[in-house]
Amino acid sequence: MIRLPGLIDPHVHVREPGQTHKEDWDTVTQSALAGGVTMILAMPNTKPPIFDASTLDLALGAAKSKARCDYAQFIGAGPDNSDIAASLADKSAGLKMYLDSTFGELRLDDMSLWMPHFANFPKDLPIVLHSESRTMAAGILFAAIYDRPVHIAHISLKEEVLLIKAAKERGIKVTCEVCPHHLFLTQPPPNPPPFSPKMGEGKGGGRLEVRPRLATKEDVEALWQNLDVIDCFATDHAPHTLAEKDSENPPPGFPGIETILPLLLTAVSEGRITINHVLEKMVTNPRRIFNLPEQPETWVDVDENASYEIHAADLHSRCGWTPFEDWKVKGRVTRVVLRGREAFKDGKILVEPGYGQNVRVR
Numbered sequence: 001m002i003r004l005p006g007l008i009d010p011h012v013h014v015r016e017p018g019q020t021h022k023e024d025w026d027t028v029t030q031s032a033l034a035g036g037v038t039m040i041l042a043m044p045n046t047k048p049p050i051f052d053a054s055t056l057d058l059a060l061g062a063a064k065s066k067a068r069c070d071y072a073q074f075i076g077a078g079p080d081n082s083d084i085a086a087s088l089a090d091k092s093a094g095l096k097m098y099l100d101s102t103f104g105e106l107r108l109d110d111m112s113l114w115m116p117h118f119a120n121f122p123k124d125l126p127i128v129l130h131s132e133s134r135t136m137a138a139g140i141l142f143a144a145i146y147d148r149p150v151h152i153a154h155i156s157l158k159e160e161v162l163l164i165k166a167a168k169e170r171g172i173k174v175t176c177e178v179c180p181h182h183l184f185l186t187q188p189p190p191n192p193p194p195f196s197p198k199m200g201e202g203k204g205g206g207r208l209e210v211r212p213r214l215a216t217k218e219d220v221e222a223l224w225q226n227l228d229v230i231d232c233f234a235t236d237h238a239p240h241t242l243a244e245k246d247s248e249n250p251p252p253g254f255p256g257i258e259t260i261l262p263l264l265l266t267a268v269s270e271g272r273i274t275i276n277h278v279l280e281k282m283v284t285n286p287r288r289i290f291n292l293p294e295q296p297e298t299w300v301d302v303d304e305n306a307s308y309e310i311h312a313a314d315l316h317s318r319c320g321w322t323p324f325e326d327w328k329v330k331g332r333v334t335r336v337v338l339r340g341r342e343a344f345k346d347g348k349i350l351v352e353p354g355y356g357q358n359v360r361v362r
């Protein structure tokens with residue numbers, strides 16, 4: 001048995017308000033606890049998006065009554081809400097800007113729309129960028145010009161990790177995260193192991209849709225080789241139902257919050273990373289980057305020798321599937337204590353909806 005601190009996932013799509021048939025604050029936080037995650041930062045591309053005080057209240061109201069682990073909520077950057085977003089910074093996890101296409105309609109194309117956000121949002125919190133490839137380079141240029149921190153979400157490409165390395169070496173305030181699916185899966189076709197054959201079962205290949213897309217083997221290798229450049233492991237937990245994933249118009253996104261730790265522990269058992277990498281990238285660094293409080297009397301007990309298969313039927317997300325179906329992993333969360341209370345034990349969630357606290361309420 002090993003005892004870890006509670007893990008932080010700084011990139012989670014909760015789907016509430018608006019799309020609770022996919023997930024809600026209750027199911028996502030159950031999934032978090034069962035995965036050893038005791039704090040989540042929620043993304044703003046809900047319905048409606050979190051753009052102002054009233055939509056922030058909507059999300060935080062649902063969270064207050066339903067969340068079982070601790071949390072904070074991002075504000076979304078819109079074309080004309082930079083003053084409002086900055087005024088709500090204290091109550092938020094940070095500002096999220098969508099600069100490339102993905103699920104939802106929050107993309108800001110014109111760079112002149114980025115400027116007021118970079119100028120106005122307080123510098124003690126990062127601006128989180130969904131920015132891929134050359135858009136990411138533009139985002140890093142903005143960080144340099146405005147001399148403020150940016151955090152690049154879900155990097156997936158060799159060129160991205162290499163540019164972030166170069167930017168860090170020059171003192172630009174950039175941090176980044178990588179998701180388990182970009183570390184453990186490569187793009188199809190071909191679709192050899194380690195892909196689960198079940199994952200490709202969907203009619204149109206919609207289960208494989210995710211943004212950023214799965215990358216090449218060379219990209220994946222570059223991420224593993226540059227782990228020192230990567231500040232955080234984050235899931236981008238993006239639940240959509242199987243019916244949606246197998247439809248004509250499959251939305252991009254994978255669930256992941258309950259499988260990240262078993263996957264990483266398996267990599268630890270194989271000697272690919274160390275447990276210290278996991279703690280640095282899922283506790284120390286996210287806490288520093290997002291200015292998050294410590295959670296007293298909070299820990300995760302893990303049976304590092306437990307070998308088993310991942311099955312969606314055992315997971316707590318409402319979406320009902322996982323891209324890692326049938327994967328053999330080593331390392332099981334057996335017990336989670338959150339702020340002095342047993343929150344999860346032997347497969348059972350033991351804290352009620354509403355036990356979770358907003359970490360931005362002081």
Ligand code: DOR
Pocket residue numbers: 013045102103130209210211212236238239251252253254
């Ligand atoms: O695949 C993705 N799904 N990437 C994103 O950036 C958004 C997410 C979602 O909200 O479904």
Ligand code: ZN
Pocket residue numbers: 011013043236238
């Ligand atoms: Zn996301």
